[in-house]
Amino acid sequence: MAKSPSMPDKKTIEHYLDAAISIAEGAGPIALGYFRNALEVDNKAEGKGSGQAFDPVTRADREVEASMRAELARRFPDHGILGEEEAAVISDSAYQWIIDPIDGTRAFISGVPAWGILLGLTMDQTCLVGVMHQPYLGETFMGTPGRALMRRAGKEIVLRTSEATEVSSAILYCTHPSMFPSPEVAARFERVASAARMMRFGGDCYSYCLLAHGLIDLVVEAELQPYDIVPLIAIVEGAGGIVTNWQGESAMAGGRIVAAANQSLHQQALDLLNS
Numbered sequence: 001m002a003k004s005p006s007m008p009d010k011k012t013i014e015h016y017l018d019a020a021i022s023i024a025e026g027a028g029p030i031a032l033g034y035f036r037n038a039l040e041v042d043n044k045a046e047g048k049g050s051g052q053a054f055d056p057v058t059r060a061d062r063e064v065e066a067s068m069r070a071e072l073a074r075r076f077p078d079h080g081i082l083g084e085e086e087a088a089v090i091s092d093s094a095y096q097w098i099i100d101p102i103d104g105t106r107a108f109i110s111g112v113p114a115w116g117i118l119l120g121l122t123m124d125q126t127c128l129v130g131v132m133h134q135p136y137l138g139e140t141f142m143g144t145p146g147r148a149l150m151r152r153a154g155k156e157i158v159l160r161t162s163e164a165t166e167v168s169s170a171i172l173y174c175t176h177p178s179m180f181p182s183p184e185v186a187a188r189f190e191r192v193a194s195a196a197r198m199m200r201f202g203g204d205c206y207s208y209c210l211l212a213h214g215l216i217d218l219v220v221e222a223e224l225q226p227y228d229i230v231p232l233i234a235i236v237e238g239a240g241g242i243v244t245n246w247q248g249e250s251a252m253a254g255g256r257i258v259a260a261a262n263q264s265l266h267q268q269a270l271d272l273l274n275s
Contacts, residue, residue: 005094005123013128013144016121020131021140021151023071024119027064028135031102034060035136036111056105061085064101064117072097084227096122100227103132104175104204113137116205120231125252130234132205141209143238148212159239161261162214167268170217170261172196173207179222185256188246191272192220208232211259212239218269222246222256229254242266246273 008016041056065085072081073089080091083099097119102108104115113136121129132141140151141159148159164170172193180186193199196218203210203219205228210216212235229251233243236259246256248270258273260266 007126008123008128017129017131017142017144019075020119020121020129021133021142023068023075024117024131024133025135025140026071027067027101027117028133030064030067031060031108031117032135034058035108035113039109041109056109057085058102058105058109060108061102061105065099068099068101068117068119082227084225094123098122098127098227098230100205100231103228104206107202107204112202114203114206116141116209118205118227118231120234122230122252125250127230127234127237127252130231130238132209132231132235134206141212141235143212143233143235145234146238148235148238150209150213157213159212159235160214161212161236161239161241162217164217164261165264167192167195167218167265167272168197170196170198170265171215172199172218172220173203173210173216174199174201174219174221175204175207176201181223185222188273189220189222191275192218192269195272205232208236208243208259211241211261212236214239214261217261217265219259220257220269220273224254224257226252226254229257232259244270246270 080096081089100118108115116132116134119131130143150157243251243259
């Protein structure tokens with residue numbers, strides 16, 4: 001096993017960020033070719049003993065990921081790759097790219113533009129670069145340690161999370177209540193939802209970007225895979241927020257996630273989840 005490198009300098013991280021933006025945005029036209037058009041949908045949960053579970057995947061998911069993998073392999077042949085639709089590329093390198101080709105497939109097949117193309121770069125257990133590209137809206141959210149931006153129509157906006165420090169004044173988002181598979185887990189989420197000023201379902205990856213933008217304050221979810229959350233960590237934390245699991249530990253493995261605008265709000269959410 002190769003020795004882990006030291007933290008790359010700012011110039012190197014910017015190089016990786018530029019590559020991630022180029023690759024994610026380059027895959028945008030593929031997704032747009034299928035969005036709001038007739039589209040065959042497969043159920044990945046079918047035949048797996050999951051009853052009525054629906055885990056959709058489309059040709060758009062597969063083609064977007066294939067395009068991104070090919071470009072990553074060309075630019076960074078020694079790096080590892082973890083994606084949703086294909087087997088992981090294992091490497092001795094400490095660097096691993098994380099791909100979710102269409103985060104929010106249910107929104108995608110419903111014609112709702114609350115989906116995005118996610119790409120992140122990790123080094124060991126740190127997310128160095130995160131990108132969410134929403135091609136229909138022409139928006140790209142990006143984050144690196146200490147900085148997050150949103151690019152739209154040729155303009156860049158520096159992102160900062162909100163200053164809300166009390167759950168009672170916070171706007172909380174969650175993609176769907178089905179994320180909470182048991183009454184006990186659902187009750188823990190409900191404690192936060194009941195305390196919040198406003199609670200809305202929907203959003204997928206877009207919720208985390210709006211949190212970085214300072215427009216919402218909390219996202220609490222569960223049952224996430226690493227590719228669902230890792231690229232978004234860099235965006236939220238680059239804007240001043242915090243992302244952990246429900247125990248206040250690293251969110252790099254996915255699972256039950258709480259993202260907050262600041263440390264105070266985050267701690268209050270954890271207290272409610274674990275009380």
